[in-house]
Amino acid sequence: MLRSFLLLLCLGFAFCSTQQNYTVDDTSPDIHYSGPTFPCNTTTCPFEATGGLSNNSITLTNETITFLFTGTAVYASIELIGTCFITVDGDEIANLSVTLADAINGGELQNVSKSNMANGPHSLIIDPTTRGTVIGLDHLIYTAASGPPAKSHVGAIVGGVIGGVALTIGVLFVALWARRHRLIMRRNQRKNVILRGITSARPNPDYKAGVDDGKDLST
């Protein structure tokens, strides 16, 4: 009983609030590059430059990168020579600076993120702030409600309704289960009282054991 309730509750949550990560590679048409780009991949760049990157590719640019998404979190992995300012919905999430020397010595990916946002449309903007800056975008990840990304709101509404129904059923089950539990407890209590009464009323229960078939134990 309790298990079926938990299952239902999980189902309700699966419909209501499961979040999933979606990876957007640098070559995706969903990413808008406002300036010239250079696609660095296994055919256009030496292997050392692309090995270990998401999908073995990185897009280099010297101007603004814009990404619009609907969800609750966004993660960006970039390489940088120079300085850049990164915002989500206009609020700063990073102000990065990497010198050419650092880039040659380390060349590490910079990971920036913004999470725990209200579920809805957001804009990520990666903006170079000094001339000569080169930004390499490896990939982006955004978190959104699971299921196929809804093209219309119908999916979300139906999902919400089904989730709500599952949740209501779940609550109903808890109430029923608790009531049943209470009834069983009360019956057991009654039985205990009666049994205690019977044992104390019989100074020598062993004596009649042979004929006591329990018929007089009416509850």
Ligand SMILES: *[C@@H]1O[C@H](CO)[C@@H](O)[C@H](O)[C@H]1NC(C)=O
């Ligand atoms: C999404 O990916 C980020 C970074 O890789 C991770 O911290 C987060 O827990 C993931 N979220 C989900 C719902 O998988």
Ligand SMILES: *[C@@H]1O[C@H](CO)[C@@H](O)[C@H](O)[C@H]1NC(C)=O
């Ligand atoms: C990786 O690149 C291939 C070929 O360009 C593309 O078909 C595929 O969708 C890419 N994978 C991701 C996760 O973007």
Ligand SMILES: *[C@@H]1O[C@H](CO)[C@@H](O)[C@H](O)[C@H]1NC(C)=O
């Ligand atoms: C590398 O990028 C070029 C230019 O966009 C493209 O023509 C080529 O197919 C890409 N190679 C791979 C392996 O994705």
Ligand SMILES: *[C@@H]1O[C@H](CO)[C@@H](O)[C@H](O)[C@H]1NC(C)=O
């Ligand atoms: C970013 O940081 C630099 C110092 O590293 C500072 O001079 C600059 O004003 C900052 N940019 C913004 C927009 O806060």
Ligand SMILES: *[C@@H]1O[C@H](CO)[C@@H](O)[C@H](O)[C@H]1NC(C)=O
């Ligand atoms: C960013 O994440 C990648 C792996 O996803 C890791 O190799 C790299 O060291 C991280 N960069 C920083 C500055 O922590």
Ligand SMILES: *[C@@H]1O[C@H](CO)[C@@H](O)[C@H](O)[C@H]1NC(C)=O
């Ligand atoms: C980016 O590069 C192009 C061509 O190389 C150049 O015309 C443009 O001024 C550069 N933009 C910035 C912001 O440096």
